[in-house]
Amino acid sequence: MKGPAATRWRKLVQARLAEMERLQAGRGTLGAAFWDTRAKRFAARMSLATATGDPFYRRLRRSTGRRSTVVDVGCGPGRFTLALAPHVAAVTALDPSGRMLDICRKQARALGLANVTCVQGRWEETEVPRVDVAFSSYVLTLVPDAPRFLTKLDASATERAFLYLGAYTADAIMDPLWRHFHGRSRKPGPTYLDAADVLRELGLAPEIEVVEVATRARFKSVADAAKDYRDQLCLPDTAEVRKELRELLENWLVPRGDELGAPLKTVPAAIVSWRPRGPRGLG
Numbered sequence: 016m017k018g019p020a021a022t023r024w025r026k027l028v029q030a031r032l033a034e035m036e037r038l039q040a041g042r043g044t045l046g047a048a049f050w051d052t053r054a055k056r057f058a059a060r061m062s063l064a065t066a067t068g069d070p071f072y073r074r075l076r077r078s079t080g081r082r083s084t085v086v087d088v089g090c091g092p093g094r095f096t097l098a099l100a101p102h103v104a105a106v107t108a109l110d111p112s113g114r115m116l117d118i119c120r121k122q123a124r125a126l127g128l129a130n131v132t133c134v135q136g137r138w139e140e141t142e143v144p145r146v147d148v149a150f151s152s153y154v155l156t157l158v159p160d161a162p163r164f165l166t167k168l169d170a171s172a173t174e175r176a177f178l179y180l181g182a183y184t185a186d187a188i189m190d191p192l193w194r195h196f197h198g199r200s201r202k203p204g205p206t207y208l209d210a211a212d213v214l215r216e217l218g219l220a221p222e223i224e225v226v227e228v229a230t231r232a233r234f235k236s237v238a239d240a241a242k243d244y245r246d247q248l249c250l251p252d253t254a255e256v257r258k259e260l261r262e263l264l265e266n267w268l269v270p271r272g273d274e275l276g277a278p279l280k281t282v283p284a285a286i287v288s289w290r291p292r293g294p295r296g297l298g
């Protein structure tokens with residue numbers, strides 16, 4: 016039986032996925048194919064270099080040591096996996112997207128990291144060995160069945176489990192652009208407050224730390240930015256859309272060095288963590 020927090024979570028995620036599916040048929044379900052097509056661009060933005068300056072990395076370092084084993088759930092191209100690996104015993108990097116994992120594997124090899132194991136699959140359905148610390152960064156809001164995902168995360172770690180989630184939804188910043196094209200606001204996704212509620216419903220005691228993270232999007236030109244924003248705004252690739260977006264973005268983007276960036280320099284994110292109950296809590 017799911018409680019009200021889990022039900023609310025599912026409704027929010029499903030409504031948002033349905034909206035994406037309606038706007039971009041066949042691409043909106045956020046499965047492995049969706050991430051495969053975005054892996055290269057995502058990796059360019061979310062590189063290893065961005066991880067070491069990130070507050071979440073510093074928090075992970077405080078909870079791990081040379082002998083720690085770790086799992087990075089939904090690792091993407093592996094910014095946290097690659098940053099942590101030199102300082103821990105072993106990292107399991109799991110993701111359903113083969114392209115994301117290829118980038119992670121390649122970078123691990125280039126950095127001479129022999130303690131990274133890449134595993135392809137969805138977290139809910141893939142068995143990995145139990146570890147000391149389990150974490151998942153910017154993944155949970157894509158998953159309708161939060162209790163299943165979180166119960167598994169809890170059961171997989173012996174010392175600490177972590178979620179890293181946006182604390183000020185990107186939608187709030189994008190809202191004027193979204194409304195311009197779609198005539199109404201985007202369906203809201205769940206937040207870290209909803210995640211904490213689901214964890215409490217599962218009998219867990221989450222601790223929350225809100226941190227400030229630098230925005231990473233940088234564009235060489237307005238046309239370059241328009242491609243990225245078109246995807247984020249779920250718009251079709253037509254000449255009219257490209258032109259309209261370029262005009263709007265002229266006034267929207269701000270100079271960052273010799274490139275262009277999003278209006279806010281930093282945005283808040285939430286580190287949600289708890290002491291795991293372990294496999295006894297499974298059920």
Ligand SMILES: C[S@@+](CC[C@H](N)C(=O)[O-])C[C@H]1O[C@@H](n2cnc3c(N)ncnc32)[C@H](O)[C@@H]1O
Pocket residue numbers: 045046047050061088089090091092093094109110111112115136137138139151152153154157158
């Ligand atoms: C926004 S990216 C975050 C990547 C990385 N954790 C980071 O913070 O840079 C989301 C990632 O979650 C993965 N993902 C989506 N659903 C998942 C699931 N059910 N289990 C594991 N990973 C999932 C996607 O393939 C994608 O690589």
